[in-house]
């Protein structure tokens with residue numbers, strides 16, 4: 001693969017991770033999170049500051065960035081308990097703007113100049129797009145396995161019940177608040193990890209990397225792909241990361257007006273295909289299952 | 304008969320509205336208690352105040368000798384107080400079986416620890432299947448909850464209660480909106496539970512059914528108890544006829 005392909009793939013992989021992380025909060029726990037990029041940014045800046053200013057080992061910085069982001073997610077989770085869904089959406093949008101303003105003004109985050117981040121070495125070799133791509137891929141695989149395990153556990157049952165109806169969930173023994181906070185912690189921590197990876201791959205981060213439009217991008221990926229599934233956010237993120245690049249050769253419109261395209265698609269999907277392109281009720285998935293059954297002659301269940 | 308639950312001077316106010324206004328009530332073990340009363344009398348609110356959906360404004364709920372009022376709904380559920388909802392709240396995207404499995408986890412929802420415990424173990428599935436059989440839901444076992452009729456959903460509500468091995472079963476209008484055929488099925492089911500000496504509280508608008516199923520009936524009006532006793536006695540109570548049965552005739 002050429003360097004260009006790896007560069008796009010590495011970015012796409014980070015967005016796959018972000019989409020998966022948001023899906024835990026929005027898809028599984030049903031919380032209206034509109035500011036995922038803020039936590040992406042918290043993880044990015046935390047890990048970058050740790051390696052740059054405090055010379056912490058890259059891997060340790062990734063972990064610490066993830067944990068600190070999860071801690072911030074816990075605070076948001078606590079706040080969310082007091083809020084109705086619409087207010088939570090507005091609050092998280094607000095948090096996104098506040099975080100961007102902080103990144104853009106605090107001296108520790110490099111203020112408006114942004115932060116230069118030294119690319120780490122791995123076995124004596126400086127890590128490039130290729131290494132970061134594979135690193136992110138490994139993380140994605142681990143996260144997917146953890147999600148699969150979650151969906152087969154009582155934890156997954158609890159989230160599914162809460163997502164459906166919180167009052168009913170309580171009526172069969174589920175401490176809804178506790179699970180909501182846990183979902184916020186897990187979902188934001190993964191976004192924080194994605195941030196740490198992103199910062200060290202790019203070598204430079206600025207507040208605009210974590211703007212509200214990025215939150216909308218991530219949300220679009222989840223919704224367009226298929227909220228509440230594993231394949232949905234992955235395919236949605238790939239589609240929306242790769243498509244604009246591919247179309248760049250045709251016209252600059254899509255990449256120049258990314259936010260417009262994402263926002264438009266988001267609205268259209270919610271209106272006409274709320275299950276997403278790859279959700280279980282999607283014609284694409286039903287069609288492929290039908291073809292699959294014709295070929296194999298037996299019933300196949302969608303993952 | 305042993306006392307299972309005692310409600311003392313229970314009050315549930317919404318601003319100025321006294322939805323439950325100083326209610327005393329005893330539920331005995333193995334007994335079926337019916338609660339009737341006109342729309343808006345406070346029947347569902349009574350359930351909600353007992354089950355911890357609302358924090359009562361005042362009064363006591365004593366369950367098996369322990370004061371439990373004001374505790375959150377999930378704690379009440381774990382203590383063995385199980386209730387159905389007037390409006391069914393199934394997990395629409397999940398199968399009927401999975402809906403019952405979700406309820407079977409009543410003691411498994413322990414936060415992060417629950418991540419490490421598988422939900423669909425053979426034992427849990429076997430238990431859920433037994434309850435499906437008992438409630439006549441086996442034929443729709445693998446159907447999505449969003450794809451079955453109201454009659455099934457009502458019985459699913461009861462199945463989800465039964466699978467938790469409850470000490471007290473509280474049913475909120477399990478027959479409302481059902482066809483006569485479906486009403487019969489639900490009534491048969493309640494009678495079966497009664498035979499097995501379950502303790503049941505039943506809110507039901509359908510008077511003949513309530514009279515047939517219940518050992519004792521309490522009549523609620525504007526948040527107050529206006530009569531209580533065996534079905535035959537309540538049926539002939541003047542106040543009851545005025546407040547409830549009379550109105551029922553007009554309707």
Ligand SMILES: Nc1ncnc2c1ncn2[C@@H]1O[C@H](COP(=O)(O)OP(=O)(O)OP(=O)(O)O)[C@@H](O)[C@H]1O
Nearest residue numbers: 317320322340341342343344345346347348349389
């Ligand atoms: N959460 C709430 N906030 C404010 N008022 C409420 C609330 N819940 C119930 N009420 C009021 O309390 C009163 C009792 O309502 P409740 O639902 O308990 O009646 P009900 O006896 O169950 O009636 P129905 O037969 O129609 O189900 C009504 O006046 C209702 O409007």
Ligand SMILES: [Mg+2]
Nearest residue numbers: 346347348389
């Ligand atoms: Mg009611």
